[in-house]
Amino acid sequence: MSRVQGEQGENLVSSQDPRYKPLAIRSPRGTRTTAIDWADGHKSIYPHGVLRGYCPCAGCQGHSGEIRFIETSDDLQEIEDFETVGGYALAIKWFDGHNTGIYSFPFLRRLCHCAECHAAAENSAQNATGREPIPRG
Numbered sequence: 045m046s047r048v049q050g051e052q053g054e055n056l057v058s059s060q061d062p063r064y065k066p067l068a069i070r071s072p073r074g075t076r077t078t079a080i081d082w083a084d085g086h087k088s089i090y091p092h093g094v095l096r097g098y099c100p101c102a103g104c105q106g107h108s109g110e111i112r113f114i115e116t117s118d119d120l121q122e123i124e125d126f127e128t129v130g131g132y133a134l135a136i137k138w139f140d141g142h143n144t145g146i147y148s149f150p151f152l153r154r155l156c157h158c159a160e161c162h163a164a165a166e167n168s169a170q171n172a173t174g175r176e177p178i179p180r181g
């Protein structure tokens with residue numbers, strides 16, 4: 045099996061890397077979807093059920109190595125505010141006050157649910173639900 049190129053370098057996230065550099069982050073109130081335009085031209089889509097379900101904070105995930113999907117109710121999927129942190133991550137504050145999730149940009153790229161990435165995920169039977177654990181960035 046060949047390894048994914050670039051995997052080794054993911055812990056050394058450079059803000060120069062266009063794959064991990066958001067140009068625009070849009071999360072209009074009421075849409076339950078956040079969109080990120082990346083510097084390499086990729087346009088990511090994130091349903092809020094996915095974002096909240098994969099919240100990487102210790103409170104949601106404990107300290108296991110992988111980030112699992114956790115089912116959330118509808119009223120937990122509204123975003124109050126968000127901000128970028130140190131040029132490497134996105135911090136999301138949810139409407140219910142939950143604000144400890146820090147989503148690194150490499151993690152967000154793996155979480156992408158745009159048509160292109162979703163189709164790629166569906167090619168693998170294991171990933172059909174899009175709810176497989178994701179290794180921590």
Ligand SMILES: [Zn+2]
Nearest residue numbers: 099101104145
């Ligand atoms: Zn959390």
Ligand SMILES: [Zn+2]
Nearest residue numbers: 088156158161
């Ligand atoms: Zn995508």
